[in-house]
Amino acid sequence: MNGPSDPARPSPLDVEGVTHRFGGVLALDGVAFRLDEPGIHGLLGRNGAGKTTLLQILAGQLRPGAGRVEIFGHDPFERAGTQAQLCLVREGQRYPDGFRVHHVLRAAALFFPHWDAGYAARLAADFELPPRRAVTKLSRGMLSAVGVVVGLASRAPLTLFDEPYLGLDAVARQHFYDQLLADVAAHPRTILLSTHLIDEIADLLQHVVVIDHGRVILRADADDLRREAVALTGPADDVEAVVGNLLGTGPGTALARERLGGVARVTVRVGGTAPVLPPGSAVRVEPVSLQRLVVHLTSSPAAPRDGATAAGGAPADADAGTTTTPQGALR
């Protein structure tokens, strides 16, 4: 992510200033990030934040209004060879009429040069996919499993998963995560996965990109983010004294304040610096999970959004990076 790129070994993914509008709506606003290392990386954000649009642009399925995308050093839109390096697994992928599961797998074999048919067959059996079942007759979860099988067995050097788990139960999701980990270890490649189930996958992620209202608001190693924010709980006055100290001496930001009687809990973005407590302090310092951090960073007082209404949200309220103070506990 950081440091200059090596022209001899171009990054799997390099995005700069990508901006895209749908009509008058700004869906992506100057998105820039780079993935240099193989591994499993996360694209996180709320519905309507721009994740799907971004993944479609990365896969060369949509031309950005402005900006530059390079996949292994080439524009995915311009160069056919780049498509062979890529696999995008979309939520609710459509297949040609009359296609059965085994047709999908055979078509994928023609499309993806690194395809492993044996692995695909094993995965399909693991996910209990009936090979002769028509795709239109598959349940929501089975349809997701088809996407997961294609994405994994494609072994594409850059594989993009757009919320691949819809309808998959906890057992099937765990199997997907285990397979992802094992297969990427055996065949190193770059995976970028968008998901809402952050707690489930946080430990698997190497690098995280968080987008909100079409802008990148955070890029970091997932393990480093375990210390990005802390929750301070205790007698309200003591907590506020510690918080005041934190905000006064460093670049801290209060993300949320909650009160229960005389007890306060303040979530503070500390950026990795451990808060110093006075000796004998009754204030407890607790970790904030990646999922909670993302919730805090992307919360606005507005009602929960879905894709359609969020895309219609005015870009003017995209005040990324500023303090938000969500009311009450957000779970």
Place this chain on the structure above:
Amino acid sequence: MLTDDGRPIFLQIAEQLENSIIEGALAEGDQVPSTNELAAFHRINPATAAKGVNQLVIDGILHKRRGIGMFVTTGARGLLRERRRARFAVQFVDPLVAEARKLGLALDDLHDLVDRSWKDSR
């Protein structure tokens, strides 16, 4: 296994390997699990597992044999015990005393409790 106490996972991986060495589950000269094995077992990113292992290489606890893997260095167990002893007062005794004071226990009470626990744990 891994806790959610907010400490970086790579430190927890390093600490678990240290515990295995202190407890003798990993003897000096033994090969330690590979990064990918650690990643699969703990369900974590391999880069994070590698960072934990590398921390122990820097600390002189593990060493690499090219093309084979990572091994526990001779003398690692003694080194780790020494390091843990140096931290013992701050990590365990100070919080114990703080809690005892908060509850209004006298120093003699604390002595008695430690004596009893010490005997029971044999």
